[in-house]
Each structure stands twice: as C-alpha cells, then as structure tokens.
Amino acid sequence: MSESQATWSADGSNIPDINPHTKAKHQILDTYLENLIYTLYGKGRYGETTFTFVDGFCGGGMYYDQDNKREWEGSPIRLIEAIRAGYKKSKRQYDLNVKFIFIDNKREHLACLKNYSMPKAGLGELVNGQPHEFKGEVGKLVEECEFIYGEFENLVNEVIFKIDIRKGHSFFFLDPFGWTDVSMQSIRKINDLKRTEILYTYMIDFIKRFVIGKYGKEKDTFNRILEAEEYYKFNNFNSFETTGGKCYLRNESMRLFRDKGKAKYVFTFSMIPRGNVSVLYYLMHLSQKLTALEVIKESFWQKNNLDYQYYFELYGHGFKTADFYEENQLELKFDITKNSEEFCLEKLDTHLGNIIRNNQDGIIFHDLCHQTMERNPASKEHYTTYINLLRNEKEIEIWRKGEIVKERKVDLRKSDIIKLTKYKQLSIF
Ligand SMILES: C[S@@+](CC[C@H](N)C(=O)[O-])C[C@H]1O[C@@H](n2cnc3c(N)ncnc32)[C@H](O)[C@@H]1O
Missing domain, CATH: 1.10.10.10 (Winged helix-like DNA-binding domain superfamily/Winged helix DNA-binding domain)
Known part of the structure; x- marks a missing residue:
C-alpha cells in the first residue's frame, strides 16, 4: 500500500507498508527530538523542564517494513521514545514534564494507536491519558498522552490554548497527506507561541499542476489556504525542471513560510523518492530560535544523501532513493564526488x-x-x-x-x- 493511502484498522490487523522516504523522515524525527531535549533540558545551567509535543496527523502508530520483514514504528511512538532517549542522555537531577497530544480524523487510526501499536511498543501504560512516571537514574520524567479525534484545523485553537496554559517549549509535527489540511493562518497562530517549532510535510509536487493552468479552482484554493498569491510566479511547466526553477521553488517556499507563516527561521529537507527527478515534498522546519535551527541542521546533515557540491543550491539537504543517480545520468557531469x-x-x-x-x-x-x-x-x-x-x-x-x-x-x-x-x-x- 502506498503511503498516500495509508490506513490502519482499529485492531492493527491491517497496517500500511513503510517506504524509504518515510523511514528517512522518521529517522530525522528521532535524531532531532533526542537532540532537542538534550539541548534544551540537558544542557545549560538550568534547562527547560516543560514540553508539549503535538502530532497533528498521527496515524495508527505502526507500519510494516517489507525489506526487513518486521514492523516499523510510526511518528507518535517515535516521539515518545526519542524524548525518553534525550532525557536519559541528559542525566539531570530535576524532573522533566512532557505532554503528547495525538490528533487524527479517523477513529480507527487512533484506536489502532492506543489498542495495538502503543502496547506493542511497550507503551501500554500511557494510553489511559493519566500522567505516568518514567523512572530514569536521576530526576524523573513525567509523561502524559492525550488522544483527540477530529480535523487538525478545527482543533488548533484548543491545542494552542492548552500549550499557553502549560507554558514551556512546544513542537508540532504536521504530517498530512496533502496541502489542504494545514492553513497558513494555523501556522501563524502556532508561531505566535514563540517558544515553538514546526516540522511540516509540505507537498510541493502538486504546484506543477497549477502552473499549466488546468486546475484553476485548485489554484484558488491553494492561494487561499496558503496565502500564496504573490509566490511561485512560474511562466511555464518546463521551468520547474531547470536548475534555476528548482532553486526558485525552494526559495519561494522558504520565503512564503517566513513571511506569511511568521517563522523567524525556515529550513528544508527535500524528499526525492524513487523514479522522481524532482522533490515530492519538503520537510520544512519552522522555528523562532537560532538554537532550534542549529539542531535541525545537524539532524538533516546526518540523514542527507545529496552531494552538496551541486545539489545544495537546488534542494538544500535531502534524501533520494537509491536509483536516483542511475536514472539521471545527465546530472553526473557535475563533480559529485567532492567531499x-x-x-x-x-x-x-x-x-x-x-x-x-x-x-x-x-x-x-x-x-x-x-x-x-x-x-x-x-x-x-x-x-x-x-x-x-x-x-x-x-x-x-x-x-x-x-x-x-x-x-x-x-x-x-x-x-x-x-x-x-x-x-x-x-x-x-
Ligand atoms: C501520513 S499519515 C500520518 C503518518 C504519521 N505521521 C507517521 O509518520 O507515522 C496522515 C494521517 O493524518 C490523518 N488525517 C488526514 N487528514 C486529517 C485532518 N484534516 N486532521 C487530522 N488528521 C488527518 C489520516 O487519517 C492519517 O492517519
């Protein structure tokens, strides 16, 4: 099953297969969150002790990895485990309080997460919504999970309100299937929290359909939801595939989220799946603090497999599946071997x-x-x-x-x- 149609049955008897770029995305999430906790809670004279992690499109929590013939954990489970790893590494004397908010608009997906995936991952004690103490060697980690059924856009105000009351640092993982599920207005509201960050799966591939003019109505919707009227001024379809076109697409995306989304810092990681010559989606990191940008760049660097000599200007950090170079012999004329x-x-x-x-x-x-x-x-x-x-x-x-x-x-x-x-x-x- 392709990721775009990923569905989970309530009892976990049906879970989707994982693909390489989703694996890469998950590994970035693992590295980043562990480092984030270590940087904000574990380092410095007195670290941050309150965090809220929102997985706005959480899914059912478990995939199947056909290559290795075993299950592969989804984002909600990875969030919890990465925070535990960062906490253990921090070895602090004082407590860390973490709340996870998991949202999905399919009841079966939430049911799968609670009844199948979390117990399977050894996190069954967290599904009852009560605070739970995870005992480390030193200070304790208090974790609490809330599961909310509904459309992210309808819930964003409620979630922001909760974070405002809790205070502390927040992180939103927004991983929808398409581009219609998160509005620029919501991004802005989240960024108003100041001590917050967003990692957003931004489906950029669809933009191509707009410029050839066949999808006039969709284009209007896109401009309305993402407030992008003044951005992506391409003249024709071919310009996407030129070097300049690819750079322009990335720069415009960064400009859009910086200006309209009110993010102080924006950085991208490009996902180029098998068979594609261009980016399917950007994993966009939006932050208000330089430290967050520094930490995400380290995580992106680790997972990047594009050669910088030529590719950084086009894509930023990125991940391509294995056959990319073979299918794009033309690109090899550039010196891609340089360290x-x-x-x-x-x-x-x-x-x-x-x-x-x-x-x-x-x-x-x-x-x-x-x-x-x-x-x-x-x-x-x-x-x-x-x-x-x-x-x-x-x-x-x-x-x-x-x-x-x-x-x-x-x-x-x-x-x-x-x-x-x-x-x-x-x-x-
Ligand atoms: C790509 S999957 C999420 C995968 C998950 N983040 C992971 O990495 O394991 C997208 C999920 O978002 C849910 N979804 C789609 N539209 C939504 C919306 N408007 N609000 C909340 N959830 C939505 C779907 O039911 C699906 O479970």
Missing part, C-alpha cells in the same frame, strides 16, 4: 568569510549565525571548525568578556566577538 565537508567549508568561506572581513570592528557570533545559517548546509560544528581555521591562520581573534580567548580550540559562545587581527587589518590598508 561534502570540504564543500561545506568552502561555502562558509564565501558566506562567513566575507562578512567577517567586511566587519572591521568585529561581529558577534550570534549575529553571524543569524545572518547566514539558512543559506548554507553547515552545522554549528562546521562553523566552529571554520572559525578556528581562520584563527589558526591568524586572520581573526576571538574576544570574550573584553579579553582575547587563549584556548587552543575555541568552543564558540553566542556573545563571542570575532575580530580581524590587527596584523590583517593593517595589511588591508
């Missing part, structure tokens, strides 16, 4: 290097990240490596609390100031 890390540092030299060299009085590390993070594939670790490289070359020095940092390798902090060295400044004049 991704090397390319990444080269890109940083353009983006960061120019800014640093143009700021004679220095630039605060946080400002540098804010200006550049959405425009290159690099993780914070790459930024650190690059800036240390400049420092070893004696091109820059790093200032902290009014003094030059002397450590051999500097682990950069937000407020650190990166300054051109006096020697280099003199040589410029």
